[in-house]
Amino acid sequence: xxxxxxxxxxxxxxxxxxxxxxxxxxxxxxxxxxxxxxxxxxxxxxxxxxxxxxxxxxxxxxxxxxxxxxxxxxxxxxxxxxxxxxxxxxxxxxxxxxxxxxxxxxxxxxxxxxxxxxxxxxxxxxxxxxxxxxxxxxxxxxxxxxxxxxxxxxxxxxxxxxxxxxxxxxxxxxxxxxxxx
Numbered sequence: 761x762x763x764x765x766x767x768x769x770x771x772x773x774x775x776x777x778x779x780x781x782x783x784x785x786x787x788x789x790x791x792x793x794x795x796x797x798x799x800x801x802x803x804x805x806x807x808x809x810x811x812x813x814x815x816x817x818x819x820x821x822x823x824x825x826x827x828x829x830x831x832x833x834x835x836x837x838x839x840x841x842x843x844x845x846x847x848x849x850x851x852x853x854x855x856x857x858x859x860x861x862x863x864x865x866x867x868x869x870x871x872x873x874x875x876x877x878x879x880x881x882x883x884x885x886x887x888x889x890x891x892x893x894x895x896x897x898x899x900x901x902x903x904x905x906x907x908x909x910x911x912x913x914x915x916x917x918x919x920x921x922x923x924x925x926x927x928x929x930x931x932x933x934x935x936x937x938x939x940x941x
Contacts, residue, residue, distance in 0.1 A: 822919035841885035
């Protein structure tokens with residue numbers, strides 16, 4: 761057993777300073793670990809929030825349809841159309857169905873205020889606005905100068921919409937879902 765009365769004072773001071781230094785290092789390390797765990801928890805919370813917000817959007821899709829197969833009686837041949845399925849439990853708002861025919865250098869947009877939830881796809885035909893997006897391929901130009909569009913089922917279709925939280929989403933013509941700019 762050490763008799764502390766026999767140890768010189770300066771040795772006790774050195775030991776006390778070393779202990780204080782180690783305690784400070786341990787406190788600094790603990791604080792750094794606390795900050796790291798807090799940041800990890802914040803990232804995890806953000807990921808869970810993003811997953812909840814994305815959950816509704818993942819249940820919404822659109823695709824081009826063939827008027828002959830799907831709604832020949834409802835529309836005349838040549839009218840573009842798309843099927844939209846909102847399989848989420850909530851409606852989607854400010855919907856834009858974007859049609860593209862790249863060979864004809866043509867695009868069009870159909871705007872809808874809301875698409876209600878449904879187990880079955882809803883059919884939407886026609887468009888509200890069309891745009892020439894460049895020069896059509898020569899084989900797509902008719903003798904009278906008009907441009908021949910591909911059938912509705914061959915068009916590229918993109919859907920943009922807002923979820924119930926007001927966040928804008930876009931599902932491109934390949935089915936990839938992303939937050940809309």
